[in-house]
Amino acid sequence: MDYRITDDKSKIKSADVQRLLSTTYWADKRPLEQIEKSMANSACFGILDDSDGLIGFARVISDFATTYYLCDVIIDSDYRKHGLGKELVSYIVSLPEYQNIRGILMTKDAHGLYEKYGFEKIEGRAMSKPVKR
Numbered sequence: 001m002d003y004r005i006t007d008d009k010s011k012i013k014s015a016d017v018q019r020l021l022s023t024t025y026w027a028d029k030r031p032l033e034q035i036e037k038s039m040a041n042s043a044c045f046g047i048l049d050d051s052d053g054l055i056g057f058a059r060v061i062s063d064f065a066t067t068y069y070l071c072d073v074i075i076d077s078d079y080r081k082h083g084l085g086k087e088l089v090s091y092i093v094s095l096p097e098y099q100n101i102r103g104i105l106m107t108k109d110a111h112g113l114y115e116k117y118g119f120e121k122i123e124g125r126a127m128s129k130p131v132k133r
Helices: 014-021 032-040 084-094 111-115
Strands: 003-006 043-049 054-062 067-075 102-104
Touching: 003 054, 003 084, 014 032, 014 054, 014 067, 043 084, 054 084, 067 084, 084 111
Parallel strands: 067 102
Antiparallel strands: 003 043, 043 054, 054 067
């Protein structure tokens, strides 16, 4: 399988991101308008197949001085178990702009994946203000 990782937002279609996120527990009801706004205000990373189809996605929000937040990491279900999630996370955390600053993320699962890249569980310290709809 040929694929490439891109940070070129013009190659990452918001409708394709919505398709991927609709399969998640955290963003399955996120409207397209909100996805487009989140993409406009984040660094976006896509995994594209050889026909430019989106098979993976992640976003990073950062001040580039103290902290970055890794979010919306998703691989198309047809392409899971091929190491693409590892490739995507490895690519992102290796970028110079995210070196020597704190990386954070929130997830209910895949802790083993993120621990491989230096993320640690923080019991009793992390807090979240949920979205009220």
